[in-house]
Amino acid sequence: MSEKTHEPRADKVAVVEEVTAKLNEASAVFVSEYRGLTVGQLADLRKPLREAGAEHKVYKNTLVKLAAQAAGMEGLTEHLVGPTALTFVSGDVAAAAKALTEQAKATPALVVKGGMMGETVMSADDLKVLADLPPRDVLLAKFAGALQAPLVKTAGLLQAMPRNFAYGLSALVEEREAAA
Template sequence: MAIMAKKLQPAKTAAIADIKARFETVSDYIFTEYRGLTVEQITQLRDLLRAKGCTYKVVKNNFARIAFEEMKASDVSAYLTGPTAVALPTDEANAVAKILFDFAKETPALVIKGGLIDGELYDAAKIAAFSKLPGKKELISMLMSAMLGNTSKLARTLQAVADKKAEA
């Protein structure tokens, strides 16, 4: 539960509204701890994520808790401890998770805490497994190639039967 001040300050309510507006634009959130990363490393990570259409936002934990409570989202307060940054993927969350885990291998200071994917809480282990799954576009291409292979095989078989009948 987030701590609400008795006297609300306009700057803080504006900051919470800004965080909430950013959070409402996406449905998936991956929480990380960035303690120990240099500015160059965070910039490099942001560039990698931006290439996948993802925003990497450092947030104040209490402001983020309030924003999630106002959005009626699952309780993510367990992930909002320590220095927290949130990856906000707009397209494929598993591709973003893969980038984060690959970057964490190179830079052990980056810690993936967990995530909120399609309204379901994922711990770090579940996010790691999720990152290994193929993306939506990859799955569609796999399905289409399987369908195309069977269709072309059927067409070749029918053509062979027609050629055989034409010879006879």
Template sequence: MPAQVKFEQVEELRERLSKTQAVFVAEYRGMTVAQITALRAQVRAAGGEMKVAKNTLMKIAMEQEGLTAFPDEMAYGPNVFALAYGDPVAVAKALRDFSREKTNKAFLLKGGALGHSILGVDQVSALADLPSKDVLIGQVVRTIAAPISGFLSVLNGPIRGLATCLNQIKEKKEQAA
């Protein structure tokens, strides 16, 4: 029979998972305390949280929360889980950038879970390459506004032409007078 502590840990993980947009898994074996602290700060700044938990307990919590659990080849060894509460792209970018630094070779990004999809390392990297949510919203707004501004230019064309024509007639009459 499992200890009560494990039930409490699973319940705590479920509460955290209920608020997440994505979960990323990485191995932290061989990292110093300073490196882990720096990583936690970067993930927190990106709108996420780092959580060290037993792989089995995280798998149980993910399944109970209705998420697709990490496969066994991804969830082995000492893992840290990055929970993205806001924009998953920002958290993925923070993790990828941290793993690319020369001094952080002990940090090994393994993959992630976005919705009901399991992401490999390449897919997490592709997710990190996406622009942020604010930039994407700006691009959509600009795309929607482009036809409207073009339409307004077309509507203003005849009025602008009439005003230009009247101004030229006025200038000719002033020169003749």
């Protein structure tokens, strides 16, 4: 009696490779449960995520678990229970988290479970904190303003030195002329 070796189906291997590549390319991955969502609600969810630089896709949990192992993201597997969807973020992570959590507020059937950012496993609460951050451009503007303020002060002081020196020299000349 010969024993058959069970080869994985080519289509499943392709899906695992696709998900592994997406996990490796993404700056963050969020997991949500979509039980009870209509096709229209899923479409409504994808639009704001796309605008934030994220892609929302549904895959079989068993294939995602294999891909997560291949990508070194085993921490993601704890969230892969029930009907789950993945949000791959390549743009602003905070904006994508905000779009996902806002959609979850508007659509109670969508449950944000958590995810990973880099090597850090995130809970649903971590995602809410991330969603409350200001957008990237606002943070960069605040940072630039914080850097610029001391420079503006220094420039003002440097401009004042020659001006004050000139006033002092002028006053000294006038005082000498008045004394002579």
